[in-house]
Structure formats: C-alpha cells, structure tokens
Amino acid sequence: MHKEITSKTVSKEIKFFQGLYIVSTPIxxxxxxxxxxxxxxxxxxxxxxxxxxxxxxxxxLLNLDIKEKKWISYNDHSPESKKDTILEExxxxxxxxxxxxxxxxxxxxxxxxxxxxxxxxxYKIYSIPGPCSAISSLVVSGLKTDKFSFLGFLPxxxxxxxxxxKEFSILKSTLILYEKANRIDFLLNTLxxxxxxxxxxxxxxxxxxxxxxxxxxxxxxNNFLEPKLNLKGEITVLLEIHNNIDRIYTDSELFKExxxxxxxxxxxMLAKSSIEDRSTIYKRCVKLLNKNx
Numbered sequence: 001m002h003k004e005i006t007s008k009t010v011s012k013e014i015k016f017f018q019g020l021y022i023v024s025t026p027i028x029x030x031x032x033x034x035x036x037x038x039x040x041x042x043x044x045x046x047x048x049x050x051x052x053x054x055x056x057x058x059x060x061l062l063n064l065d066i067k068e069k070k071w072i073s074y075n076d077h078s079p080e081s082k083k084d085t086i087l088e089e090x091x092x093x094x095x096x097x098x099x100x101x102x103x104x105x106x107x108x109x110x111x112x113x114x115x116x117x118x119x120x121x122x123y124k125i126y127s128i129p130g131p132c133s134a135i136s137s138l139v140v141s142g143l144k145t146d147k148f149s150f151l152g153f154l155p156x157x158x159x160x161x162x163x164x165x166k167e168f169s170i171l172k173s174t175l176i177l178y179e180k181a182n183r184i185d186f187l188l189n190t191l192x193x194x195x196x197x198x199x200x201x202x203x204x205x206x207x208x209x210x211x212x213x214x215x216x217x218x219x220x221x222n223n224f225l226e227p228k229l230n231l232k233g234e235i236t237v238l239l240e241i242h243n244n245i246d247r248i249y250t251d252s253e254l255f256k257e258x259x260x261x262x263x264x265x266x267x268x269m270l271a272k273s274s275i276e277d278r279s280t281i282y283k284r285c286v287k288l289l290n291k292n293x
Contacts, residue, residue, distance in 0.1 A: 016043045017126075018093045020086075020118050024104040024130025028207035030061050034130045038062060045094040046070040048086060050109075054101045074098075076110055083117045090123045097128075104132040108152035108178055134176045137203035137236035140213055144240065147173040154179075158186075159277050162194050166275050169241035176238055181231035188229075192221050196272045197242035204235050247274055249281070255288050263289065 014036070021040055026032040041047075041064055049055040052071045059066045070089070074082055089096055098105055098114070106112050115125060134150055149168045154161050154177055168175055179187055184202065191198055195218070202214040216224055249270055257266045263285035271278040 019124035023128040044097040046096040048098045141201040141238040143174040151177040199240040201238040
C-alpha cells in the first residue's frame with residue numbers, strides 16, 4: 001500500500017508516495033530544474049547523491065533546506081553494503097530522491113544496479129524527468145533525431161573504439177557518446193583515419209554562459225586538427241557515418257589490392273569501407289601473402 005505524502009508548501013494536488021524517485025537536475029543552468037523536482041526535494045526524507053556536496057550546493061542555490069534531510073552518497077566507489085542501507089530507508093516508508101551531479105541519473109553510470117536491487121526487493125521506482133545532456137545535445141545538432149543510439153563512453157583502445165562505431169553505424173542512426181575534452185584530438189584523428197564521410201557535432205557547456213556547438217565534417221576536419229581544439233570538461237559528441245561500412249572484403253578482393261600495395265596500405269584503405277577494423281584486415285592480408293608464397 002502506498003504511503004501518500006503531500007508537499008506542505010504547494011497545492012495539495014502534488015503528492016508523493018513511499019519509494020525511490022530518480023530525479024533529473026540541471027546540467028548547467030539552475031533554472032532548468034522542474035517545479036515537480038523542487039516539490040519532491042521538499043517532501044523527501046532522504047537524498048541519495050553521487051556527491052552530497054554538489055547536491056547540497058544546488059539546494060542552497062534553490063533556497064531549499066538541507067538540515068532536515070538524511071544524506072547518503074552513492075557512486076562508482078560505494079561498497080555493495082550501501083544498497084542495503086538504502087533498502088533500510090525504504091523499509092521505513094520514506095520518500096527517497098536519487099540524483100546525480102548533473103542531468104538524469106543512470107545515464108552512463110552504474111546506478112542501474114541499485115535500481116535493479118530495489119525493484120527485486122519489491123519497492124516502487126518513480127521517474128521525475130528533466131535535463132539530459134545527450135538528448136539536449138541531439139536536438140541542437142542538426143543530425144537525424146528519428147533514430148539514434150547512445151553509446152556512453154567508448155573504449156580507450158583505438159581498434160576497439162573504431163569497432164564500436166562501425167558496429168553501431170550499420171543501424172544508420174545518429175550516434176551519441178560522451179568524451180573527455182583531452183581525448184577530442186584522438187577522436188578527430190580516429191574518425192579522419194578510418195571513415196570516408198561523416199558529420200560530427202561537439203557540444204560543450206550546454207545551458208551555460210559559454211555554451212558551444214561545433215559542427216565538423218570530413219571536408220573541414222583539418223581546420224580542427226591544426227591548431228588543436230582547446231576544450232575542457234566532459235563533452236557530448238554526436239556522429240553520423242555516411243559511407244557504407246557494412247561489407248567484408250573477400251580474399252580475392254584483398255589479394256587483388258595486395259598486388260599493388262603493402263598489407264599496411266591495403267588495410268588502411270579498405271578499413272574505411274568495411275565492418276572489419278584495420279588490424280583484422282591486415283592480419284588477413286599477411287595470411288594471404290604467406291599462403292600464396
């Protein structure tokens with residue numbers, strides 16, 4: 001049976017029940033907080049935060065009281081026992097808000113493990129929608145919005161990085177990923193070396209004073225390689241791969257190219273239009289040459 005709690009500071013029509021609420025918070029501009037989120041914060045008994053210091057700062061900016069709340073930190077480094085601590089709060093019929101440092105919780109973070117744990121324990125989960133950097137970046141990108149794939153942070157290894165992009169590009173959708181500013185040069189060079197045609201949009205400081213959206217294509221990418229882009233923080237990247245990269249070259253096609261070029265040259269050239277990465281094609285080329293010696 002739901003425990004009904006009415007926010008004492010607003011209309012009695014805004015009611016909250018016992019359970020865990022996933023609450024979106026601003027990604028830059030504090031005024032992007034929703035009215036319902038503010039009302040929930042006022043009614044919440046407990047706040048579960050990625051970093052309690054960050055959320056308390058938001059509370060102060062919104063003139064919300066922080067003293068009569070229980071604050072629990074939950075992040076990548078939290079022990080498994082922290083889940084049981086949160087369940088104990090739910091057993092007391094409390095209204096609990098889960099927030100990240102910015103945006104919508106659980107998007108590219110391990111919080112889903114907690115949600116799964118709470119669901120399996122029989123408790124109700126609610127969503128308080130609001131800002132999300134991935135979606136907000138998509139709508140200003142000018143890229144296709146009817147079909148998109150969110151990839152989060154890609155592998156650090158270059159071959160695996162390219163492999164993931166190629167695998168999802170087959171879906172013919174806009175790819176959304178998060179990247180650190182110090183790896184943008186790596187991203188640009190990787191795309192330039194491995195793909196024939198693409199559109200790339202880099203979004204940073206969204207909703208803040210120095211919000212910036214950078215539009216890059218294969219044709220103008222050299223303008224952003226030298227001098228290098230000087231960016232800070234975490235970046236949202238949106239990508240459309242235009243060339244057909246779902247083919248796998250046959251041995252006869254590889255051998256034909258090997259009559260003119262070295263294995264390293266063949267793999268670099270054909271990887272741009274193949275689902276296979278450069279390393280895989282190179283190994284196939286070497287194997288073919290050894291076989292035909």
